[in-house]
Amino acid sequence: GGRRNYNDQTLMPVTCKMLKTCTPDPDGGGGMKLADGRDVHLVRLVAAVRTIQETSTNIVFEVEDGTGLMQVKQWFDDNDPPAVTEMRMEACKEHIYIKIVGQMKVYDNTNMLVAQSVRKLADPNNLTYHLLEVAYTGEKHKRGTSIVGHNMGNHHQPTAAAGMPSGMGGSGVGQPMASGGGAGNSVAQLRDMILNYIKREGEMVEVGASKIACVEEMARLGNYTPQQVHDLIEELAQEGNIYSTVNEDHYKFAM
Known part of the structure; x- marks a missing residue:
């Protein structure tokens, strides 16, 4: 069983469309499943920033990768280390590509990616x-x-x-x-x-x-x-x- 848990927890590369169409796990447990049946835990998304809404506690990015649009939320606070804040500021620009690592959540019946890390993409390739x-x-x-x-x-x-x-x-x-x-x-x-x-x-x-x-x-x-x-x-x-x-x-x- 240990091997399966390791596979389940690995970082999964995804597109906006895959995230928009994933659904809550019918077996319960609060997890999400992709349309092809794979369990969704930590995911990696690369997409272009279209809009940014910033409040005192979070940023909501609307991003797009050619397959669809996706909402991404990142929480933050004033105690974040300077390096984390700097990385976030670099990514907070419209029309640049960013790499997001995070987990899927459902808010008001809408799929949203809650980001643990958001970085500006260093290389377009x-x-x-x-x-x-x-x-x-x-x-x-x-x-x-x-x-x-x-x-x-x-x-x-x-x-x-x-x-x-x-x-x-x-x-x-x-x-x-x-x-x-x-x-x-x-x-x-x-x-x-x-x-x-x-x-x-x-x-x-x-x-x-x-x-x-x-x-x-x-x-x-x-x-x-x-x-x-x-x-x-x-x-x-x-x-x-x-x-x-x-x-x-x-x-x-x-x-």
Whole structure:
């Protein structure tokens, strides 16, 4: 049981839409559940500040991340350490991106995120990476439930999936994959899969293949982490095999 508690309490990357559609746990206990059935404890949200309302005891941010708007409340008092106050002041600007860590609460039948920490986003690329993580963890959950649901005797996949996030610290590309091949073999395999995906999907849509959809597909096909896919897409773009279209999240195959 200890392992499950640890997983339940880990920081979950989410979007505004996921938080708006989560509901109180039907089993009681005051918890919340996402639409896909996952328990919501501590969450991480990256979004743009649209409006700010400040009182003597709290700030209410309205934030947006492309999936919807969300209300975020942060309580504070005069005894907060100077560093905490300074961090809050930096984040209290409209039209900047912030990273919020907090817990979901329901006030007057409306979902609200109560922030434990609000920081200005240092690097805009962190937004893309956050969305990739959202896609990856959602896909991993779907894989896990379908494996359990079909009562398969193959324990290899869930174990590989459970071990994957450790590779997200940056050394992801060199990791051996769930396919059992050596790291070099797997990277070459993933590279081909990404190229084929961007070639196929990029021809069907004017703006090109979506990086986030590509991450979801690679997680589904072979337990590859967002970092691995992200790094290889960067590499393929630098080599001129693919090129970005409307933004850094959409790519086409260079014929």
